[in-house]
Amino acid sequence: MSTNPHRKTDRSQNRVADLVSTSVGRVTSTPSVDDDTPIHHVEVRNERYPEGKSAVVIPQAHGEGYLPPEGSTVLLTRIDRTTPVVVGPYYHAGSETPALEPGERVVSHPTSDARVKFHNDGAISIDGDEPVYINGGMRRPVVDVQTTTDADGHVIDITLERADNVYL
Known part of the structure; x- marks a missing residue:
């Protein structure tokens, strides 16, 4: 035992290393809503x-x-000696990772191809096969307008084409 309070012993160094270590783990189950x-x-x-x-x-x-x-494979740390904490996904060599440039952010759904990408210029891209609802929208936006005219050039019919999977 050392009388110098500033000298770290092997035991105290091991204790600190044990508390701040990280490891890789695999998620074996997730909670159900019930x-x-x-x-x-x-x-x-x-x-x-x-x-x-x-x-x-x-x-x-x-x-x-x-x-x-x-x-999924995750990066783990601990908040004490016994409680693991998932701090994020772990991408290892050969993992498929989102393509992005520094400063961009991609939020993707873990079990589908849906994703939202925040570009460096402030643009937002939304990709996926299912509908996109903006502010709880219930109406599809108009993406094209076709008109029919009579012989005098008066509009007699308007046909609206709406987006298939976007709701405003």
């Missing part, structure tokens, strides 16, 4: 938790909600 499990938790498994352990999921930004899907 379950009493807190919604921001998933079950993870790795070398440290071979039997599985409930882990808190930390969103990347305030206001976001995200639960990694079952089977």
